[in-house]
Amino acid sequence: MTAGYTVPSPSSRTSYALPAYDRGMEQHISSRMERAWTLARDRFSGYELIRPGDPTFICQAQDCPVQCCKVFSVTLTEREVERLSRFSGKQARDFLECEDGEPIYLPLADPYVLKRSDGGCSLLGEHHLCTEYEGRPDACRLYPHHVVFVLEETGKPVSGNLDILRFAVRGHSETIVPLLLRHLECPGFTGPPIALHDWEELFIETYRLQYHDREPFEALQPAPATG
Numbered sequence: 452m453t454a455g456y457t458v459p460s461p462s463s464r465t466s467y468a469l470p471a472y473d474r475g476m477e478q479h480i481s482s483r484m485e486r487a488w489t490l491a492r493d494r495f496s497g498y499e500l501i502r503p504g505d506p507t508f509i510c511q512a513q514d515c516p517v518q519c520c521k522v523f524s525v526t527l528t529e530r531e532v533e534r535l536s537r538f539s540g541k542q543a544r545d546f547l548e549c550e551d552g553e554p555i556y557l558p559l560a561d562p563y564v565l566k567r568s569d570g571g572c573s574l575l576g577e578h579h580l581c582t583e584y585e586g587r588p589d590a591c592r593l594y595p596h597h598v599v600f601v602l603e604e605t606g607k608p609v610s611g612n613l614d615i616l617r618f619a620v621r622g623h624s625e626t627i628v629p630l631l632l633r634h635l636e637c638p639g640f641t642g643p644p645i646a647l648h649d650w651e652e653l654f655i656e657t658y659r660l661q662y663h664d665r666e667p668f669e670a671l672q673p674a675p676a677t678g
């Protein structure tokens with residue numbers, strides 16, 4: 452696998468134990484997502500809504516005509532640089548774009564840039580496999596998934612502070628709906644249908660990675676499978 456979030460393998464679960472309040476909340480979010488997507492989809496023409504039961508993501512690195520690791524540049528935060536350095540045992544200058552021997556620092560939220568070589572990520576190894584998978588940046592963990600927040604009435608995208616977005620992820624906002632999307636170009640959505648519990652995990656993990664939100668989410672945490 453070259454990059455991308457690895458969906459927890461579809462389990463043999465046939466049911467899971469969310470408290471009634473959370474189960475109702477999930478159904479509430481699901482139906483609102485579906486309605487909001489009909490209004491928002493024209494603004495996100497490169498994406499499709501991910502619903503429970505849709506095909507699971509399995510990277511097709513060896514046969515993929517898209518090759519995300521060759522196409523996209525990746526930016527990293529200080530924390531991601533530290534993690535990649537720790538897992539790989541390499542100095543930051545070994546895997547970041549540098550100038551005069553020092554990592555380039557851009558005035559962005561994610562200020563560092565992963566080094567590229569031969570028209571792709573410099574960490575790509577044989578058969579398009581990532582050589583530093585454990586320490587890979589958040590962008591590689593995210594791809595090809597994405598969460599956007601839209602106004603329920605109009606489908607227009609919104610940004611906001613994390614307190615507001617977190618409220619919406621919980622399904623508590625009257626006006627804002629989060630949408631779990633997939634990148635249409637990625638041909639990796641060929642696996643078995645994603646179970647509801649795995650869809651919830653993917654939804655929460657995608658949101659957390661994308662918004663760097665590490666606060667506890669008791670009400671949204673899927674309960675352990677039973678049976």
Ligand code: SF4
Pocket residue numbers: 453454455509510511512515516517518519520594595636637638639
């Ligand atoms: S585009 Fe999708 S299938 Fe292709 S290498 Fe990237 S994650 Fe894998």
